[in-house]
Amino acid sequence: xxxxxxxxxxxxxxxxxxxxxxxxxxxxxxxxxxxxxxxxxxxxxxxxxxxxxxxxxxxxxxxxxxxxxxxxxxxxxxxxxxxxxxxxxxxxxxxxxxxxxxxxxxxxxxxxxxxxxxxxxxxxxxxxxxxxxxxxxxxxxxxxxxxxxxxxxxxxxxxxxxxxxxxxxxxxxxxxxxxxxxxxxxxxxxxxxxxxxxxxxxxxxxxxxxxxxxxxxxxxxxxxxxxxxxxxxxxxxxxxxxxxxxxxxxxxxxxxxxxx
Amino acid sequence: xxxxxxxxxxxxxxxxxxxxxxxxxxxxxxxxxxxxxxxxxxxxxxxxxxxxxxxxxxxxxxxxxxxxxxxxxxxxxxxxxxxxxxxxxxxxxxxxxxxxxxxxxxxxxxxxxxxxxxxxxxxxxxxxxxxxxxxxxxxxxxxxxxxxxxxxxxxxxxxxxxxxxxxxxxxxxxxxxxxxxxxxxxxxxxxxxxxxxxxxxxxxxxxxxxxxxxxxxxxxxxxxxxxxxxxxxxxxxxxxxxxxxx
Numbered sequence: 001x002x003x004x005x006x007x008x009x010x011x012x013x014x015x016x017x018x019x020x021x022x023x024x025x026x027x028x029x030x031x032x033x034x035x036x037x038x039x040x041x042x043x044x045x046x047x048x049x050x051x052x053x054x055x056x057x058x059x060x061x062x063x064x065x066x067x068x069x070x071x072x073x074x075x076x077x078x079x080x081x082x083x084x085x086x087x088x089x090x091x092x093x094x095x096x097x098x099x100x101x102x103x104x105x106x107x108x109x110x111x112x113x114x115x116x117x118x119x120x121x122x123x124x125x126x127x128x129x130x131x132x133x134x135x136x137x138x139x140x141x142x143x144x145x146x147x148x149x150x151x152x153x154x155x156x157x158x159x160x161x162x163x164x165x166x167x168x169x170x171x172x173x174x175x176x177x178x179x180x181x182x183x184x185x186x187x188x189x190x191x192x193x194x195x196x197x198x199x200x201x202x203x204x205x206x207x208x209x210x211x212x213x214x215x216x217x218x219x220x221x222x223x224x225x226x227x228x229x230x231x232x233x234x235x236x237x238x239x240x241x242x243x244x245x246x247x248x249x250x251x252x253x254x255x256x257x258x259x260x
Numbered sequence: 261x262x263x264x265x266x267x268x269x270x271x272x273x274x275x276x277x278x279x280x281x282x283x284x285x286x287x288x289x290x291x292x293x294x295x296x297x298x299x300x301x302x303x304x305x306x307x308x309x310x311x312x313x314x315x316x317x318x319x320x321x322x323x324x325x326x327x328x329x330x331x332x333x334x335x336x337x338x339x340x341x342x343x344x345x346x347x348x349x350x351x352x353x354x355x356x357x358x359x360x361x362x363x364x365x366x367x368x369x370x371x372x373x374x375x376x377x378x379x380x381x382x383x384x385x386x387x388x389x390x391x392x393x394x395x396x397x398x399x400x401x402x403x404x405x406x407x408x409x410x411x412x413x414x415x416x417x418x419x420x421x422x423x424x425x426x427x428x429x430x431x432x433x434x435x436x437x438x439x440x441x442x443x444x445x446x447x448x449x450x451x452x453x454x455x456x457x458x459x460x461x462x463x464x465x466x467x468x469x470x471x472x473x474x475x476x477x478x479x480x481x482x483x484x485x486x487x488x489x490x491x492x493x494x495x496x497x498x499x500x501x502x503x504x505x506x
Contacts (some may be wrong), residue, residue, distance in 0.1 A: 121360070129357040132317050133371040134343040 024216045028146055031139050038144050045148035049110055053156055060105050061160035064097060065089065065167030073175065082176060086183050087190035089168045094195050098161040100247055103206040106153055107239040111214035114145050115235030118218025119228035127219070142219055146211035153207030154200050194258040202250035206243055213239040268295040269328075270426055270458045271316065276325035278311055285311050287482030288325070293426065298452055298459045300469045300490075302504060303479035309462045312479070313428050316460075317351055318342055330425065347371070350419030350427040350457070354434055356411040358403040358418075364390070365399050368418050389417040392454065393447055409440035413447065420451055427451070429461040433468050445471055466505070478504065 069089055076082050118141060121127050130137040165187060172178040217235040221227045271293035278286040285308035293299050303309050314320035316327055318334065327334050329345055337345065358367050368386040372378040378385060390396045393413040403411060412432065419427055432448065433441035445468050452459055463469055469476060470490050477487040480500055486493060494505045 124355055124360075125353045125357040126359055128319050129351070129353055129359070130370075131319060132346060132349070132351045134346045134374055135370070 020220070021212070021216050024219075025212055027138065028143060028212065031136070032143050032147065034139075036139070038140050041140060041144040042147055045144050046152050049148050050152040050155065053106055053109055053152075054159070056105060056109060057102055057156045057160040058163050060102060061098070061163035062167040064101055064160075065093065065164030065169075066171055068092070068097065068164075069168040069171040073171070083186075085172060085176070086168070086178075086186035090165055090187040090190050091195055093164045093168075094161055094191060095199050096247075096251075098164055099157050099199050099203050099206065100243065102157045102160040103153060103203065103210065103243050104240055106149075106156060106207075107210045107243060108236055110149055111210045111217075111235040111239040112232040114149075114211065114214030115218040115221075116228055116232040118142075118145075118215060119221035119231035122219065122221045123223055123225070123228055138219075142215045145215055146208060149211035149214075150204055150207040153210065154203040157203045158200070194254075198250065198254040198258055202247065202254075205246050205250065209242040209246055210239045213242060269293070270295050270330055271460065272326075272328040273312070273316070274326045274328075276312065276315060276327065277323045278308070278315065278320070279323055285482055286315075286322070286325075289479065289483055291477055291484050291487070293458050293460055295458055296452070296456045297474045298448075298461060298472050300461045300463060300473035300476045301479060302463065302469060302476060305464075307479050308482055309479055310430060313351075313430060313460065313462060317346065317349060317428065343374075347374075347422050348425045350422070350424035352412070352415055352419050352427065352429045352432055354431040356403075356408075356415040358406075358411055358415055360403055362403075363399075364395075364401050364403070364406075364414050367403070367414065368421050371418065371422055385421055389421045390414075392420060392451060393417045409436055409443065412436065412440075412444055416444075416447060416451070420455065420457075423455060425457060427457050427459045429459060429463070431463055431465075432461065433463065433465045441465065441468065448472060 069085065072088065073082065073085065076085055076088070118127070121141070127137045127141070130140060165184075169178075169180050169183040169187075172183050173180060214235045217231040217238070221231040269292045271291075273289060273291050276286050276289040277284075285306075289308070289312060291299075291301075301309055301312075311320060315322045316329070316334075330348065332341075332345060334342055334345070358364075359370065362370065365386055368389055369382050372382050372385065386399070387396060390399060393416050395410060395413050395417065398406065398410060398414065403414075406414065416432075429448065432444055436444060448459065448461070449472060451457065459472075461468070461472060473490050475487060476490055476493050478485045478493065478501060480486075486496065486498065486501055488496075493501055496502065496505075
């Protein structure tokens, strides 16, 4: 009985939080189109988020391409399909693996970072200080950060995809004597706009989700250092979960419009 | 602003009520803050002092009652009008609340960014404010490089940069050593004399209250229990009042 009551309460809390998140998103859309536009802060946040994630995304992409090729090579060779490697790797990475894995890495880095930053600002009354000074903290802190992640993530994914393909080409070059030129010729022959466009569009939504959840958790952080840790932690969990849901929806829609 | 016997009321709070569930924090609190006076508000922890000032600056909404700042009832103002009125209020937070990611200069410039007319004068205003708190040399430092006392001074400089009519101090000496606390108190007196501001000071520090107050209010059971000068209150025979002066 106690367990079922607990489950009901947890479900209620979860649904309530989803509602609050939806309201938070609605407020974002309301405020994003009204003046004043905080361009300076948006540029600063975009630079910080992009610049600080570049190395992590690069390393992740490189290892992704490397490992994926190394793991797939024996199987393809067994079926005499080693020449399909560039096509298979490029389509897999550009369509699915690149966006999802890099978005997950960014969810870990950016969502938790935003959650912790805004959380500590809430706890130390910095957000209150902004409000008292007549500045709209939602616009200055939340809108700029959500926009920054939304705009930066597609660029990071494109960068990560390129590095992943380079990693794959490197393995093919070392193990299969395939030249870089031949490898990338095959890659560009295999890739179509219907692979690239939907994948890039979905990263915009991934970025939005990462920024939204990070800001939501940080902005409404409960008092105390425990609250900041919790905000940072749950931001990553919620953002990662939301990414998979969005990915499912994106693939479903792509399938209708682009006939994957 | 309401003038009565040549005294101008800057802040008028009438019958303010605020509850959190069954916990009635403010039960009809009423007070006036007059021009160029230092009013000290005392009360036990959890008595509603912070809730009251949060209602004044719009960080919290009262359940009932009115708050008039310079003659304007804040409940009737639009957000834009209220934001403009907020620039007439300086607020010193208990933990200083300096923006971590900004230098001292950027912290002080932050309240000015709303006003294009200050764009050319901002550097001078920042220097003037820093000079008022005796920390001109800290202009390029980050908050993490400052001591607790320095942070409080910089926060004070930020609170006065727009030359507000009212300054609200939330426990200005809490967490400071007695010497730094005295320095902060002297700064507050100096600023009040220099800019003729009205100050609402929330404190538990009896020394601070004795030195700085023109008038004191004790907030007990969510109401303005008693008000008067420090001497008048110290001489009170009321048991609840006596507890504060033991």
